[in-house]
Amino acid sequence: MRVILGSSSSAIVTAQTDRYDRRTESKPKHKPSSNHSVSKLSSSSSSSSTVSSSIPTVNTYQAPLLSAVPWDLTSDHRYCADLASKLAEDGRLQDFAMIVESVVVSGGNASKFVSMLCVELVSCGIVRSLREGRIECVVEVLEKVDKLGVAPLKLFDGCGMKLLRNECRRIVDSGEVEKFVDLAEVLAGFQFPIKELGNSSHIVQFCVDKRDANLAIRYACTVPHAHVLFCIIIREFGKKRDLMSALTAYEASRKYLSSPNMYICRTIIDTCGMCGDYMKSRFIYEDLLCQNITLNIYVFNSLMNVNAHDLKFTLEVSMVSWRIWTSYNILLKACCLAGRTDLAQEIYREVKHLESKGVLKLDVFTYSTIVKVFTDAKLWQMALKVKEDMQSADVTPNTITWSSLINACANAGLVEKALHLFEEMLQAGYAPNSQCCNILLQACVEACQYDRAFRLFWSWKQSPTQEISGEDYDGNYNRISSVDHKDKQCATDTPKFVLNSPHSSFVKSFPFKPTTTTYNILMKACGTDYYRVKALMDEMRTVGLSPNHISWSILIDTCGESGNIKGALQILKIMRADGVSPDVVAYTTAIKVCVKRKELKLAFSLFEEMKQYQIQANLVCAQDLLSVNDV
């Protein structure tokens, strides 16, 4: 038999006719006796089954007609509480909620009702409803009992909480994050541990992917560690280059949190830098100053770092803030960016002096930065001197330091020295990454040591892949694991390996992953041998790399230089068909080929074609065309 419960149209229940008590069609003649032992809110001794069997007089199938009788539910708190408890136990949470609501509305003695309510039965009902996926009913009950002054959290035992967690996880996993946040807001109001109900980074990531700053903010406000989530939200929006959303989250955090949080301040400043809006970082800084907020050194450092390209500003900030060693490192970076080798050296001397007095300790960051300063200034001897300084100070160079030192020599055209450092790096147990290898290859090519570049490349390719401690395949911060190489084909075992050091037989090999740039450098090393260049481009594809516009430009150049103008022009077309639109360099290369071969008409037609594609000619292109007059 199907019965609709009173005015609550949502409460549709199905009852078996044989269990339906016809006596309830009129005012209940039977009321529960007042002496049965119902476990109360304050009681925790009775199990739910015991409690359930202890109220035999209440038949919940009476409920369908409760609203139809002229009977004040709240007049008998005992009966009312027992019935409500039993309805809850049967999973009829909406009916339960209706009774609770009527208690609240009637203004009756709610505390008396509460004292007689069986919390274990209600808990059972909640568990049952959660198992049936009726979270909305549960929320309705929580809201109702809260009005009665019952803490909703008390209705959740371990099982209930576990089911709630599972339901929340299901909601989030099915992409209904907004629904989860709605729920989290309600539950947070009832002091539920929101952090345990969902994977916060997963939820934040979802909001960020959807570019929904407000949803992310609403979620952050439901957890006790809101400041941590605000940081994550700001940073994640920064990674998406969505500064507007990051700023929205920052402003929301300022309003929500009682005091400014330095982690958040630092994060928003870092994010401004990440998004390329350093001026915004200054506005934020000035705004904080205007409000007389005391900033810590980390905020100052972030501000200096984001504005490192502006040496004047960075120095000004460094004057008003405390300095710790990281501040000096950032100042060195600012000097480096400004090309102020003199000032960098002055700072380097100052920090070394402070170190000798025990005020601070130079770290690997300081040394690596100063190596870069000297590299940029082509002062390779000074860069190598830093390596000695490190040894004296007992600071171990890491992958970045080694790469920087190698670059210092490579930049100065010192192939031998660069290779020697490379070997030292391997012996020290550091694995070079692709860029480091490319630096060496480029150094060889610049020095016209083409064969050497190829021999290096082949030897790296042939070296057995080894386990590297850590996950980062790029080799950053990774040490080569101490594998016994005697039984392995070591890099030096290959006949074409070029290192001549007496120690080279002990050099460990490393996982080498060529990049498009690697192949481009090698293509340049082929000179005018078009077929060799072409073969390298094919190899590039076979190892899963795609030629970029630089690869194509080199191919055009080589083809043209070998005298095949038609072929060069054909490549320009193939390049476009391959999905790489020719840029000004590709066109200029082709134009140069035509000009050299006195194909002036072709050169100008290419120039016209370039304009049709709305590619802006630059000085190099113009010079090539102007050189027509010299032909």
Added chain:
DNA sequence: TTAGGGTTAG
């Protein structure tokens, strides 16, 4: 918190 690096036309 902070540090590094590669390729094309001229």
